[in-house]
Amino acid sequence: MGLSYRLRLLIVLLSIVVLAGGALLFKNILIPDSFGIYGYYRADAISEAALVPIRHWTNISCFKCHPYEAKIHKNGHHQTISCEFCHGTYADHVENEKKIGTLPVKKEKEITTLCLKCHNTEIKARKEEVIKTIAMPNHLKDQNVKLTHNCNQCHHVHAPLKYIIRAKQITRMMEAGS
Amino acid sequence: MNRRSFVKKVLNGSIAGSLYLVWPMGSGSLEILEQIPEQIPGIRDKEYDILNQEFAFIVDITRCIGCGSCCVADKREYNVPDGNFRTWVERYVKGFSDKIYVDSPNGGLQGYQHPRTDIEEKIRDTFFVPKLCNMCKEAPCVQVCPVGATFTSPDGFVLVDEKRCVGCAYCIQACPYSVRFIHPDKKTVEKCTWCYQRVRKGLLPACVEVCPTGARKFGSMKDETSEVYKILKGPGVLTVLKKEMGTFPALYYKGARREVI
Amino acid sequence: MDAVHSSTAIAISNYVFPNDFHVHWSMMIVLYPYITGLVDGAFIIAALYYLFNVKSLRPVARFSLLFALAFLAIATLPLLLHLGRPERNFNMLLTPSPSSAMAGFGYIYAISMGVLVFIVLFVYRRDLVELRTKSKGLMKFLYRALTFDSIDLSKDALELDQKIVRFLVGIGIPVAVVLHGYVGFIFGGVKANPTWSTPLMPVIFLFSACVSGISAIILAYIVIRKIKGRSIDHGCIKTCVQTLTLFFILAFTFEMLEVFSHSYLKSGYHHMVEGLLNGPLASSFWLWQVKICSIIPLFTLGVLGLFTIKKNIYNFMAAIVSAMLLLQVLIMRWNVVIGGQLMSKSARGYTEFHPEWFDKEGIIAVIIVMAIPFIILFVLSRIFPFWAQDNETNVK
Numbered sequence A: 001m002g003l004s005y006r007l008r009l010l011i012v013l014l015s016i017v018v019l020a021g022g023a024l025l026f027k028n029i030l031i032p033d034s035f036g037i038y039g040y041y042r043a044d045a046i047s048e049a050a051l052v053p054i055r056h057w058t059n060i061s062c063f064k065c066h067p068y069e070a071k072i073h074k075n076g077h078h079q080t081i082s083c084e085f086c087h088g089t090y091a092d093h094v095e096n097e098k099k100i101g102t103l104p105v106k107k108e109k110e111i112t113t114l115c116l117k118c119h120n121t122e123i124k125a126r127k128e129e130v131i132k133t134i135a136m137p138n139h140l141k142d143q144n145v146k147l148t149h150n151c152n153q154c155h156h157v158h159a160p161l162k163y164i165i166r167a168k169q170i171t172r173m174m175e176a177g178s
Numbered sequence B: 001m002n003r004r005s006f007v008k009k010v011l012n013g014s015i016a017g018s019l020y021l022v023w024p025m026g027s028g029s030l031e032i033l034e035q036i037p038e039q040i041p042g043i044r045d046k047e048y049d050i051l052n053q054e055f056a057f058i059v060d061i062t063r064c065i066g067c068g069s070c071c072v073a074d075k076r077e078y079n080v081p082d083g084n085f086r087t088w089v090e091r092y093v094k095g096f097s098d099k100i101y102v103d104s105p106n107g108g109l110q111g112y113q114h115p116r117t118d119i120e121e122k123i124r125d126t127f128f129v130p131k132l133c134n135m136c137k138e139a140p141c142v143q144v145c146p147v148g149a150t151f152t153s154p155d156g157f158v159l160v161d162e163k164r165c166v167g168c169a170y171c172i173q174a175c176p177y178s179v180r181f182i183h184p185d186k187k188t189v190e191k192c193t194w195c196y197q198r199v200r201k202g203l204l205p206a207c208v209e210v211c212p213t214g215a216r217k218f219g220s221m222k223d224e225t226s227e228v229y230k231i232l233k234g235p236g237v238l239t240v241l242k243k244e245m246g247t248f249p250a251l252y253y254k255g256a257r258r259e260v261i
Numbered sequence C: 001m002d003a004v005h006s007s008t009a010i011a012i013s014n015y016v017f018p019n020d021f022h023v024h025w026s027m028m029i030v031l032y033p034y035i036t037g038l039v040d041g042a043f044i045i046a047a048l049y050y051l052f053n054v055k056s057l058r059p060v061a062r063f064s065l066l067f068a069l070a071f072l073a074i075a076t077l078p079l080l081l082h083l084g085r086p087e088r089n090f091n092m093l094l095t096p097s098p099s100s101a102m103a104g105f106g107y108i109y110a111i112s113m114g115v116l117v118f119i120v121l122f123v124y125r126r127d128l129v130e131l132r133t134k135s136k137g138l139m140k141f142l143y144r145a146l147t148f149d150s151i152d153l154s155k156d157a158l159e160l161d162q163k164i165v166r167f168l169v170g171i172g173i174p175v176a177v178v179l180h181g182y183v184g185f186i187f188g189g190v191k192a193n194p195t196w197s198t199p200l201m202p203v204i205f206l207f208s209a210c211v212s213g214i215s216a217i218i219l220a221y222i223v224i225r226k227i228k229g230r231s232i233d234h235g236c237i238k239t240c241v242q243t244l245t246l247f248f249i250l251a252f253t254f255e256m257l258e259v260f261s262h263s264y265l266k267s268g269y270h271h272m273v274e275g276l277l278n279g280p281l282a283s284s285f286w287l288w289q290v291k292i293c294s295i296i297p298l299f300t301l302g303v304l305g306l307f308t309i310k311k312n313i314y315n316f317m318a319a320i321v322s323a324m325l326l327l328q329v330l331i332m333r334w335n336v337v338i339g340g341q342l343m344s345k346s347a348r349g350y351t352e353f354h355p356e357w358f359d360k361e362g363i364i365a366v367i368i369v370m371a372i373p374f375i376i377l378f379v380l381s382r383i384f385p386f387w388a389q390d391n392e393t394n395v396k
Helices: A005-030 A044-050 A058-063 A067-075 A083-087 A109-119 A138-142 A162-170 B003-012 B018-022 B029-035 B069-078 B140-144 B170-174 B196-200 B206-210 B227-233 C007-013 C027-050 C055-073 C076-082 C101-123 C125-134 C137-146 C155-188 C201-228 C234-265 C270-278 C282-306 C311-342 C363-383
Strands: B055-060 B088-095 B100-103 B123-131 B150-152 B158-160 B216-220 B251-254
Touching: A005 C155, A044 B158, A044 B196, A058 A067, A058 A083, A058 B029, A083 B069, B055 B227, B069 B088, B069 B206, B100 C007, B140 B150, B140 B170, B206 B216, B216 B227, B227 B251, C027 C055, C027 C076, C027 C101, C027 C155, C027 C201, C027 C234, C027 C311, C027 C363, C055 C101, C055 C201, C055 C234, C055 C363, C076 C363, C101 C125, C101 C155, C125 C137, C125 C155, C155 C201, C155 C311, C201 C234, C201 C311, C234 C270, C234 C282, C234 C311, C270 C282, C282 C311
Parallel strands: B055 B251
Antiparallel strands: B055 B216, B088 B100, B088 B123, B150 B158
C-alpha cells in the first residue's frame, strides 16, 4: 500500500477514537435498564430487597393453631416474649398452610439454660422493673428446692408465675382471685 | 407502559395485586400477612410512597439485658453464616478505676450467662450495647462502592444489590461501625438491612420483634403516635456512634455512655 | 473515647468487633500498589530521558519502558484474584461510581496502557523497521503490524517520531501520576481507618512508588548486564542513584512525618496507630521498614552521593541499596494495607493476619504473580531489543 507514514498514523489515531467512542456507546446497552432511576444504582434492587422471604411471622401466626398455649401466654409475664425465639421460626414450621417441620420443644437442662439467658443476675439488668433476675444456685437454696431441679419444675414456661400464684392461693399465702 | 414506569409501579405496589404478581406464591405468605395486624401504622393501607418515608431505630441501653434474642432471631431470619454478624450485642464492664472492659463472645448469640473472671478490680457497672447497621444518611460505604452495588434507597435504607456486588470489600473498609461482611458462599457483601422486606409489609424488623424488654425500638417518623417519634421529638439525650465521622446515622442510642464506641 | 487510652484495658480486653477479625484486603492488595509503583518509577526514568533530555540515562531509557510495560500488563491480575466475583469485573467499566476512587481503575488503566504501548512503539520504530527487513514469516508479520506497515525511515518521519514520543511521554507523566495516585487516594479517602485517612497518603504512595521503580531499574540493569557479560555505564547508574536519593529522601520524610505528627498531636483514634506500630507491627515497621531498610540505605545513598567511590564498588553498593529499597517499599505497602486492617474499628483491640500458602491470594499466588512480568519481559526482549546498538560493549 502506498500510504504515507503520516497518513498511516492518522488512520491509527482515528481508529482508536472510533473504537473508544463505539465502546462508550456500547456500554450503555449493557447497563441494566433500571439503573439510574433513583440514583446511581439499579432500582430493581429495591424491589428485590422488598421480596426477600420472611421467616419470622410474629406470635399471632402461632396463636392461630395453638390457642391453648396462646391463652396462657397472653395472660402471663412472658407475653412480650416471642414464641419464635424459644421454638424456632414460622417459616421452618409451616408453608402453604401445611406443616413442613416440627419445631423443637426444649427439655430439662436446655430449659434452664434458656431461662438463664435472660434471668441470670450476672446480666445486671438496668432496672428492676425491666426484668427480675436471680442467681443460681442461690435461688434454689432460697426456695428450699433440690439443686438438681429445672426451672420448669416450678414455673410454667409460658406463664412463669401461673403455678406460683396458684400455689400461694392454695396455701393461703395469697388472697384467692388475685 | 415502558420498563421504567413498570418498575416504578411495582416499587409503589400500585399494580393491582402487584404483591401477588411478584411474590413467590408458594409460601402462602399472603394469607398469613393478612392475619397479622400491622406493626408499623400507615404502611399497608395505601400505596407505598417510596420518596416520602423516614424511619428511625432507637436502641435503649437502659433496657438491654444482653439476652441475645435479637442475634438469634437475626441469624435465623437470614441464615447468617457462623462467624459473621449482621447484629451483635456487646458487654461493657466498668471498673472503679474508670477502665472499660468490652467483650462480645460469639456476638452475644448465646447471651451472657457468666461474669468475666479476668477482671481484677472492683466492678462499678455493667451494661449491654446492641449494634447493627446505622443506616447513615451520608453513608461512607455508599460513597466508596465502585460499581453502585450499595446505595441509599429513597426511603432511607442503605441496601446491597447482590447481583451487582463484585466483592471488592471496599465498603467493609469504609464502614466505621464494622457492620458489613463478605458472605463466604455468595462472595458478595451482606449487612443488616433493618429487615427491609418486613418493614415494607408493615412488620417490625425481626430483632425488634423478639426483644423481650423493648430495648430495640423501630418506627416511622411520619407516624406521630409511634414510640420513636415521641422519643426523638421529646427532651432527653440521644446519641449516635462515632459522631465525629460525620456519617449522620439514623440509629440512635438512648442512655449510652461516653465509653461506647 | 474516655478510658480507652489505658493499655491495661486494651491488654485485657483486646476487644475486636465480631466482623473485624477477618482481614479482607490481603496480599494481592499489597501487590497491586507495588506493581503500579514499579511501573511509575520505571516510567520516571524514561521520562527523564525522553522529555527532560537527561542524556546520561540513555542506556536504560528503552529498557525501563519495557520494564514498565511488562509490569503494567499484569496489573489487573492481583485485583481479579482478590475480587469475590471476578466475573462481574466489567461492572467497573459499565457503571463506575463517580464518588469512588476505586471505580477509576478500568479507564485509568486502559489509558495508561494505551499511552505506554504507543510510546514503546514509537521509541522502537526505527529498530523494528530494520528488524522487519531481516526477519521472515510470523515475526515479519508482527513487525509489520507494530510499525503500521510502514518502512519510512526518512528524516521527516524520524523527527515526527521524536515529537510524538515527547508528546506521549508528556501526557504520560500525569497519567502515571493518576495511575498510582488514585491508589493512594483509595486508602487516603477511608475515614474509618486511622492509618489510612490522611491527605498525605497519595503523596507517600507516589514518592515510594518512584523509589521502588528506580531501584528496580538499577538492580535489573546491573543484574542483566552482569549475566550477559556486558559493561555497566557508570554515568547512567550515577544519575539513577541521584534521582533515587532525591525520591527516597522525600518518601522517607513524608512517611516519618505522618507517624510523628500524629503521635505528637494524639488526636482522634491515633492511639490505635501507636498501639499498632508499637505492638503487632513493632518488628515489621520499626525494625524492618525503618531501621534496616530505610536508615541503612539512607546512609549508603549519602555515602554514594558525597564521596568518590571506585566504579565497581559503587555499582555493587548501588545494587545492594536498590534491593533493600525494593524490600522497603514492599514492607511499607504491607504495613499500610494489612497493618491498617489489624486495628479493629472498636478502637480497643487488634486482630491477626495469617497468610495462607495455597489460597488464591496466598503466598504461592503472590510468587507466581510477581514472576509473570519477568516472563513477559523475556518475551518482550525477543521482540524489542533492550539495549541500543552502541550499548553492546562486552566485558572481558
